[in-house]
Amino acid sequence: MTDHEGLVSAYASDAELDAEATVRPKRLAEFIAQHRVRDQLDLLLRGAMGRGTPPDHILLSGPPGLGKTTLANIVAAELGAGIRVTSGPAIERSGDLAAILTSLGEGDVLFIDEIHRIAKPAEELLYSAMEDFRVDVIVGKGPGATAIPLDVEPFTLVGATTRSGLLTGPMRDRFGFVAHLDFYTPAELDVLIQRSARILRVPVTEDGSAEIAGRSRGTPRIANRLLRRVRDFAEVRADGTVTLETARAALHVYDVDELGLDRLDKAVLTALVDSFRGGPVGLSTLAVAVGEQPDTVEEVCEPFLVRAGLLARTPRGRVATEAAWRHLGRTPPNGTFGAAMPSTPDLFSGGSQEV
Numbered sequence: 001m002t003d004h005e006g007l008v009s010a011y012a013s014d015a016e017l018d019a020e021a022t023v024r025p026k027r028l029a030e031f032i033a034q035h036r037v038r039d040q041l042d043l044l045l046r047g048a049m050g051r052g053t054p055p056d057h058i059l060l061s062g063p064p065g066l067g068k069t070t071l072a073n074i075v076a077a078e079l080g081a082g083i084r085v086t087s088g089p090a091i092e093r094s095g096d097l098a099a100i101l102t103s104l105g106e107g108d109v110l111f112i113d114e115i116h117r118i119a120k121p122a123e124e125l126l127y128s129a130m131e132d133f134r135v136d137v138i139v140g141k142g143p144g145a146t147a148i149p150l151d152v153e154p155f156t157l158v159g160a161t162t163r164s165g166l167l168t169g170p171m172r173d174r175f176g177f178v179a180h181l182d183f184y185t186p187a188e189l190d191v192l193i194q195r196s197a198r199i200l201r202v203p204v205t206e207d208g209s210a211e212i213a214g215r216s217r218g219t220p221r222i223a224n225r226l227l228r229r230v231r232d233f234a235e236v237r238a239d240g241t242v243t244l245e246t247a248r249a250a251l252h253v254y255d256v257d258e259l260g261l262d263r264l265d266k267a268v269l270t271a272l273v274d275s276f277r278g279g280p281v282g283l284s285t286l287a288v289a290v291g292e293q294p295d296t297v298e299e300v301c302e303p304f305l306v307r308a309g310l311l312a313r314t315p316r317g318r319v320a321t322e323a324a325w326r327h328l329g330r331t332p333p334n335g336t337f338g339a340a341m342p343s344t345p346d347l348f349s350g351g352s353q354e355v
């Protein structure tokens with residue numbers, strides 16, 4: 001996975017996680033939107049609490065920054081349980097995982113982020129822990145190796161993944177509850193921004209909040225980040241209130257346009273349109289043209305550009321759609337790919353795409 005430091009990246013740096021903690025909802029009732037997932041989780045948790053048993057294991061999938069970590073913490077809070085947090089890449093050896101599992105208290109939640117990246121031997125150990133609350137720890141090597149069975153307290157695994165397609169079948173089958181998080185609509189992000197602004201004590205007007213929401217690429221993490229940047233601008237260059245004008249002026253300074261595209265997104269589209277007449281062009285050629293690594297272009301820029309109806313991936317290469325030409329203020333040539341697409345892309349009608 002590629003990390004990207006940009007203002008509209010859906011990934012967070014470690015430093016940013018601290019800023020996020022302030023506005024992170026603690027209970028299900030505070031979690032905005034995703035009504036279906038919220039309702040289903042509510043039933044699952046209440047049912048289990050009523051029976052006095054831990055709920056089924058929970059798999060949360062969806063692109064980064066939509067609230068998977070937040071929901072994992074909410075599950076523990078609603079259950080009144082402890083939570084242990086780790087991630088697939090952090091569990092290199094099955095012994096690491098055995099140590100975590102055997103230290104869990106009864107009813108605890110174990111949150112494994114990026115669970116699709118867990119090493120194979122650890123994954124197999126997890127199967128028996130999930131199913132029978134038991135792990136076999138192998139001691140020694142070769143013919144003299146022995147398996148020591150260890151009990152694990154009943155627990156609930158919450159797994160999060162941005163790539164549910166990479167999960168193995170046996171792994172997926174062991175989750176009793178699977179939820180997919182979708183991108184948020186601008187109206188939902190508007191509510192979220194107003195909530196964050198209240199917590200951060202930032203005065204924000206309705207149109208100021210709506211302006212930020214429309215540029216946040218359907219992602220709460222980006223919405224909260226843009227709010228923090230616009231707050232800086234409003235405090236330094238205006239009277240501290242986030243208004244339509246301060247939001248527009250601040251996001252102009254930070255190079256985030258009205259669709260939420262940043263400098264790199266626009267460089268990719270501009271190169272496609274101006275240097276390659278709209279394509280098709282291969283990924284590596286396009287990446288060289290904008291001075292970036294191919295995987296940054298592919299994993300950071302393209303998912304949103306595709307979802308926004310501005311770029312298409314075809315077997316012959318990347319192609320700018322008619323909407324892309326228009327967004328850049330250019331007249332599209334006849335026969336442009338996607339000529340039938342709306343000239344104002346509808347970002348939120350197609351559900352989410354995994355990145």
Ligand SMILES: Nc1ncnc2c1ncn2[C@@H]1O[C@H](COP(=O)(O)OP(=O)(O)OP(=O)(O)O)[C@@H](O)[C@H]1O
Nearest residue numbers: 020023024031032064065066067068069070220221
């Ligand atoms: N539904 C929501 N209501 C309010 N705030 C939200 C919601 N979803 C996410 N957020 C906020 O957005 C930020 C990012 O959320 P979170 O860390 O849970 O995302 P994630 O899906 O786990 O991302 P990653 O895959 O990168 O770990 C947090 O500050 C969180 O508080």
